[in-house]
Amino acid sequence: MRAAMAGIALGLLFAAGCGGSDDAASAPLRDGVYEYELTQQYLLDNGISQFQAESESGMHRTTLDGKDFVDAWKTADGRTGSCRGTFEADGTLVAFRWTSGCWGDWEMRYRVEGRSVTWSDVEALPPYDTEEDQKVSEVFNGVPWTRIGNAPKED
Numbered sequence: 001m002r003a004a005m006a007g008i009a010l011g012l013l014f015a016a017g018c019g020g021s022d023d024a025a026s027a028p029l030r031d032g033v034y035e036y037e038l039t040q041q042y043l044l045d046n047g048i049s050q051f052q053a054e055s056e057s058g059m060h061r062t063t064l065d066g067k068d069f070v071d072a073w074k075t076a077d078g079r080t081g082s083c084r085g086t087f088e089a090d091g092t093l094v095a096f097r098w099t100s101g102c103w104g105d106w107e108m109r110y111r112v113e114g115r116s117v118t119w120s121d122v123e124a125l126p127p128y129d130t131e132e133d134q135k136v137s138e139v140f141n142g143v144p145w146t147r148i149g150n151a152p153k154e155d
Helices: 001-017 041-045 050-056 131-141
Strands: 033-038 058-065 069-073 079-092 091-098 106-113 115-124 146-147
Touching: 033 091, 106 131, 115 131
Parallel strands: none
Antiparallel strands: 033 058, 033 146, 058 069, 069 079, 079 091, 091 106, 106 115, 115 146
């Protein structure tokens, strides 16, 4: 009986580390092209200014390639925009820093399940880390991304 109980306890211990809980390790964040949508209404409903919602809403495509990333988008009325930056991962925490076109660096944690990446613990980074910057970081980065392909190869 004691051996059977020890075997069950050992089995439960191994099962706990095999992806059966919310604390299970995430798959790694891979280079590639990711897509997500920020509708104008979603942005407005979450306190983003009319001007920013009009100019930065729409379908976003973010490409992660090495340590570089590009965020490009197209609004519902056909306007386009894009910004570039670098990113660095430390476990599941990723810091994103703009190098051109946008400002307001941030970091956040990821969880990858299949092609979907969900984000949590979004934090605006200095020098753009006011309460308003924090809100913008959370709203823009709180939506899941879907991996749609590999990063394009340069010739």
